[in-house]
Amino acid sequence: MKNGKIPFNRIGIRLGTASEDFYLREISNGIQNFYPLKSRQEQYNSLLAGIIDATFLDVGVAEYMTNNIYCNLTLVGSDIDKSAFGIVTPKQWLYAHDLDVNILSLREAGALDELKRKWFQSRTCSLSSEISTTIEVEALGGLFLSFAVITTLSLLLFLWKNDP
Structure with missing residues (x-):
């Protein structure tokens, strides 16, 4: 996103959220150049309608x-933050330490x-998709070019080193 592969006006951000703060701070340098959304439902609808990418x-x-639910949408970048879940309690809550200990015990066990697999990673959508996810040759052009240059340089170095 930061390098402009997706036009900024095709990135949907829900207003008044931590996502908006993150986008403004880390991606756009404070410029509100995204497509503003008001609700989570509007996020899904805008993706499905092709308004945002x-x-x-x-x-x-x-x-x-x-x-x-939205079988024709996919999630990318889900491994960015493994600790994506949290429990919010009042400050100096009487049972905060006990809750921490019990959560740690559950994690270790x-x-x-x-629970995450059962409730969040269960799948009713088919794994097969009608939308092709293949990468076009043009998208891999840089990779092939880099490979060709490195191979050529390696071959020339090998021939130069082994020349009597």
Whole structure:
């Protein structure tokens, strides 16, 4: 996004959210050049209608929605932040320490991973897609060019070193 592969006006951001703050701070240098959205439903509708090409969502919600409801949408970049879930409590809550200890115990026992798989990574959508996800040759042109240059240089270096 930051390098301009997706036009900024094709990136949908929900107003008044942490996603908006992140976008303004890390991607656009404070310039509000995105497509403004008012609700999570508007995010999905805008993606499906082709109004926007990308949007920011919480990983857990996005996994569930793309796996079970919006089967023709896909999630990319889900491994950016593995600690995407949190529990909010009042400051200096009486049971905060107990909750921390119990959550840590559940994590160590693998119960949190199992709950995540059951509720967020379950899939009712088919894995096959009508939309092709193949990469065009033009998109890989730079990779092929780099490979050809490195191979040629390696071959020339080999011949030069082994020349009697």
